[in-house]
Amino acid sequence: MADEIFENPRLADIYDPFDSDRSDLDAYESMINEFSAISVLDIGCGTGTFACRLAARGIEVFGMDPAEASLKVAKTKHWSDRVKWIHGNAIDLPKLKVDLVTMTANVAQVFLTDEEWKETLLAIRDVLRSGGRLVFETRKPESQAWLKWNRENTYKRIDIPDSGVVEGRVDVTDVQGSLVSFRWTYVFESDGAIITSDSTLRFRSLKEISKSLWDVGLSVEGVREAPDRPGLEYVIIAHRLTA
Known part of the structure; x- marks a missing residue:
């Protein structure tokens, strides 16, 4: 899935x-x-x-x-x-x-x-x-890229044809050994919809x-x-x- x-x-x-x-x-x-x-x-x-x-x-x-x-x-x-x-x-x-x-x-x-x-x-x-x-x-695990997966470093606000203005960011939700979980959050200004997506990488x-x-x-x-x-x-x- x-x-x-x-x-x-x-x-x-x-x-x-x-x-x-x-x-x-x-x-x-x-x-x-x-x-x-x-x-x-x-x-x-x-x-x-x-x-x-x-x-x-x-x-x-x-x-x-x-x-x-x-x-x-x-x-x-x-x-x-x-x-x-x-x-x-x-x-x-x-x-x-x-x-x-x-x-x-x-x-x-x-x-x-x-x-x-x-x-x-x-x-x-x-x-x-x-x-x-x-x-x-x-x-590379040793680079710990996830330390910068936060609003400060990932926030974008883009005007997209057919979608309107959309805000997006990513935030780390959990770190367990070699597994790093994070959540994308998107806000559609056209109707106020907030859609999130959870992911995990090894x-x-x-x-x-x-x-x-x-x-x-x-x-x-x-x-x-x-x-x-x-x-x-x-x-x-x-x-x-x-x-």
């Missing part, structure tokens, strides 16, 4: 305006060239920004997300007709083979249990061609991640910095070991 921020149609409609700077995707797009990938599966594609960017370049793209409302927004975008959209989770993937699997933004951290994470990695391994790669990012160490990949037949090929968040995130590149 997707979080309300992705599943609620009213929130899905304002997701892009509140996250308009997608320079984080530039590094992923450059890796398409670096690895000569001609087919890509974007897991947790959300409103489809990255998938549509790749489709515009002639890449064969599969965009997967469990949130139907987000996919509905994705399908309105230019080049969306060239993306093969899949409603569901990685464990529900149909039979296909790709050169590259991506999980941008916080997608890799939404899998909270070891079992759920392992099932997802196994599903990814199975759709990768021999030598294919998985690329994803994850926040902050895994690089050692944990590397072992979990190896256990399912994926080997860490490289670890890079996220250009848009230097010092705060790992961008991990793993490849499939066997055919």
Whole structure:
């Protein structure tokens, strides 16, 4: 079940305006060239920004997300007709083979249990061609990014076409070990509606991640910095070991 921020149609409609700077995707797009990938599966594609960017370049793209409302927004975008959209989770993937699997933004951290994470990695391994790669990012636990998840640092007030003026912010609600929970709050000035969305992310160490990949037949090929968040995130590149 997707979080309300992705599943609620009213929130899905304002997701892009509140996250308009997608320079984080530039590094992923450059890796398409670096690895000569001609087919890509974007897991947790959300409103489809990255998938549509790749489709515009002639890449064969599969965009997967469990949130139907987000996919509905994705399908309105230019080049969306060239993306093969899949409603569901990685464990529900149909039979296909790709050169590259991506999980941008916080997608890799939404899998909270070891079992759920392992099932997802196994599903990814199975759709990768021999030598294919998985690329994803994850926040460094030691950077404690959640310390800045508060009104002071996250508040925005935006005038959005068809939605009017909307206020948004995020607040941490709980920290338990590697699990950090937080709440998005949106206020629609047009009718006074207040809609909240609760989320939890798991902050895994690089050692944990590397072992979990190896256990399912994926080997860490490289670890890079996220250009848009230097010092705060790992961008991990793993490849499939066997055919």
